[in-house]
Amino acid sequence: MLGIDGKTAVVTGAGQGIGRDIALLLAENGADAAAVDMNEAGAAETAALARAKGREAAAFRCDVGSSEDVERCVREILAWRAEVHFLVNNAGIARDNLLLRMSAAEWESVLRVNLTGTFNFTKALSRPMIKSRFGRIVNISSVIGVFGNAGQANYAASKAGVIGFTKAVAKELAARNVLVNAVAPGFIETAMTAALPEERREWMRQQIPLGRFGSGRDVAAVVLFLLSDLASYVTG
Numbered sequence: 001m002l003g004i005d006g007k008t009a010v011v012t013g014a015g016q017g018i019g020r021d022i023a024l025l026l027a028e029n030g031a032d033a034a035a036v037d038m039n040e041a042g043a044a045e046t047a048a049l050a051r052a053k054g055r056e057a058a059a060f061r062c063d064v065g066s067s068e069d070v071e072r073c074v075r076e077i078l079a080w081r082a083e084v085h086f087l088v089n090n091a092g093i094a095r096d097n098l099l100l101r102m103s104a105a106e107w108e109s110v111l112r113v114n115l116t117g118t119f120n121f122t123k124a125l126s127r128p129m130i131k132s133r134f135g136r137i138v139n140i141s142s143v144i145g146v147f148g149n150a151g152q153a154n155y156a157a158s159k160a161g162v163i164g165f166t167k168a169v170a171k172e173l174a175a176r177n178v179l180v181n182a183v184a185p186g187f188i189e190t191a192m193t194a195a196l197p198e199e200r201r202e203w204m205r206q207q208i209p210l211g212r213f214g215s216g217r218d219v220a221a222v223v224l225f226l227l228s229d230l231a232s233y234v235t236g
C-alpha cells in the first residue's frame, strides 16, 4: 500500500538523529537507503543498522554545502543505484546567537548547510528524477522557520528559506511527477537539542500541546507518509 518497497532513498544528515531514524524507518518499510553525511562513521553505522533490517544500504561521505562535493557524491550514488526515487534533505546545523552578536561566519555556515545544501542535493538529483518521471523529495524545515525564535535569526531564515524553496520547486517539477514537500518539526529529542539549558527545554516543553518532546521516529513517520503512494496528490 505504501509503495516504498524496493525503491531507493537518499537521506542527507543520516549519520545520527532524525536522519538516521528516517533511513531506518524507510528500511523497515522495504526501501534501500544511501546514508549521506559529513560524518562518515555515523553514516556507515546507519547503513549497517539498515542492512540489519534486511535491506541494502550504503554510506556516502559528503558536505552538502559544497556543490562540487554533492555532484561527486551523486555520481557515486548513481553508480551504486541506477535510479533514486526518494530524496530527504535532512542535514542541518544550528549556530545560535543574538543578532547583535552573530558573526558573519555563524550566519553563513547555517545558510550554507541548511538552505544551500538543500538546493545542491535537490538540483543534482532532480535531473535524473525528471528523466525517469518519478521522484519524491522531502525537505526538513523547522517550526522555527515558521514562527521565528530569539537567538536563531540564521536558523529561522534558513528554515523559512527551505519552505519557500520547496513551494517554488514543487511548482516546477509537478508536471514531471516529482513531488516536493517540507516537514517543519517542533522540538525533537536529538543531539541538536540536548545541548540546550534545562530552563529553556522546560519553557519549550510548556509550549507543546502533548507536553513532551517528539522523537526522530515521529518525524520519520511523516516523511514516510510523504514519500509513500498515500501522498501521491500532495506537493508544495
Ligand code: NAD
Pocket: 012, 013, 014, 015, 016, 017, 018, 019, 036, 037, 038, 039, 042, 062, 063, 064, 065, 090, 091, 092, 093, 113, 117, 140, 141, 142, 143, 184, 185, 186, 187, 188, 189, 190, 191, 192, 193
Ligand atoms: P543532528 O545534529 O543530530 O544531526 C544532523 C546530522 O547532519 C549530523 O549527522 C551531521 O553530521 C549532519 N551534517 C551537518 N552538517 C552537514 C553537512 N555540511 N553535510 C552533510 N551532513 C551534515 O540534528 P537533528 O536534530 O537530527 O536534525 C536533523 C534535521 O532536522 C536538521 O535539518 C534540523 O535543523 C532539523 N530539525 C531538528 C529539530 C530538533 O528539535 N532536533 C527540530 C526541527 C528541525
